[in-house]
Amino acid sequence: MNFYDKAMEIHNRVGLVDAHFDLPLEILKKHKNGERDIIKTKYIDDFKKANAKIIVMAIYIETDLIPESSFRAAVEQIEALYADVAACEECVVAANKKELKVGLDDGKIVFLISLEGLEPINNSHYLLSALNRLGVAGAGLTWARRNYVADGSRFSPNPEESPGGLSTFGREIVKEMDRLNIFIDLSHINDEGAFDVLKVSSRPMIASHSNSRSVYNLQRNIPDEIAKEIAKRGGVIGLNGVCVLVNDKETDDKIGALCDHADYYMKLIGPEHIGYGIDFADYIFPPVDGKSSDTVATYPEIVKITAELLRRGYSEKDVEGIVGGNLRRFFLNNLAD
Numbered sequence: 001m002n003f004y005d006k007a008m009e010i011h012n013r014v015g016l017v018d019a020h021f022d023l024p025l026e027i028l029k030k031h032k033n034g035e036r037d038i039i040k041t042k043y044i045d046d047f048k049k050a051n052a053k054i055i056v057m058a059i060y061i062e063t064d065l066i067p068e069s070s071f072r073a074a075v076e077q078i079e080a081l082y083a084d085v086a087a088c089e090e091c092v093v094a095a096n097k098k099e100l101k102v103g104l105d106d107g108k109i110v111f112l113i114s115l116e117g118l119e120p121i122n123n124s125h126y127l128l129s130a131l132n133r134l135g136v137a138g139a140g141l142t143w144a145r146r147n148y149v150a151d152g153s154r155f156s157p158n159p160e161e162s163p164g165g166l167s168t169f170g171r172e173i174v175k176e177m178d179r180l181n182i183f184i185d186l187s188h189i190n191d192e193g194a195f196d197v198l199k200v201s202s203r204p205m206i207a208s209h210s211n212s213r214s215v216y217n218l219q220r221n222i223p224d225e226i227a228k229e230i231a232k233r234g235g236v237i238g239l240n241g242v243c244v245l246v247n248d249k250e251t252d253d254k255i256g257a258l259c260d261h262a263d264y265y266m267k268l269i270g271p272e273h274i275g276y277g278i279d280f281a282d283y284i285f286p287p288v289d290g291k292s293s294d295t296v297a298t299y300p301e302i303v304k305i306t307a308e309l310l311r312r313g314y315s316e317k318d319v320e321g322i323v324g325g326n327l328r329r330f331f332l333n334n335l336a337d
Contacts, residue, residue, distance in 0.1 A: 021055050
């Protein structure tokens with residue numbers, strides 16, 4: 001079998017879903033520099049080559065803007081994304097199930113907006129509701145830092161570097177997210193916080209861009225207990241292609257190393273709970289030293305990961321789910337009506 005050709009056929013038939021892409025910040029920065037149509041000029045051809053159907057656009061707030069300017073920064077990124085989408089007829093932003101279904105039926109590439117950390121809401125649930133009205137459909141509670149809600153996992157094997165679960169405000173916010181049908185993303189939150197979220201909320205949730213801690217012992221990766229609970233609820237874990245989350249070895253086979261995480265998840269939680277959350281870094285902001293941080297460089301290259309899964313003996317049905325079916329199912333079942 002030609003695994004690459006078969007992988008392309010699956011992408012073309014099923015459509016790619018990617019659970020995490022930090023594009024809105026780049027769009028905003030380029031808009032402020034006077035550039036426009038970033039998606040149309042730089043990304044749309046790659047999205048189409050990969051047959052991307054759904055991409056979660058993550059709103060990331062830079063640390064020097066926290067706390068005073070975090071809400072403003074989030075709103076600016078959201079508005080910049082909407083403005084750029086308006087100039088690209090192939091794309092649309094969806095905030096709920098109905099809009100997602102319409103966008104998919106119309107053959108559009110559908111963007112969902114998610115917060116990478118709840119820094120923009122500070123300590124006010126009103127700001128969460130306001131962002132939801134602007135189209136925010138999901139949220140991770142933290143990035144790799146503490147906020148009013150919880151503490152984030154660090155890029156270290158030592159869990160003692162970020163102790164403590166949800167704050168009292170954090171528990172209230174999880175309940176509010178459930179009320180608003182904002183999907184919860186457990187990537188980045190520390191273990192204690194994640195277990196608290198699982199106690200407070202009974203809804204399905206995802207870890208949009210997280211690998212297995214059992215394969216590579218990094219606090220930022222997901223421990224087995226949390227992975228199994230996500231799967232038990234019908235959630236999905238997105239494989240993260242950033243090299244520092246894959247392993248600590250210098251290797252030419254970056255894709256193979258990433259697929260080792262998929263192999264482990266296959267045995268632990270089953271193929272229906274695995275997806276892609278590639279988390280491109282250099283694709284957006286090229287490295288100064290020229291050394292790539294990414295397992296694959298662009299959206300069309302994700303097909304190489306798919307081909308490796310096929311080479312390892314994954315069934316066509318399982319690969320279809322990983323490429324797009326599993327996350328598509330999650331979003332269609334769990335976004336607000």
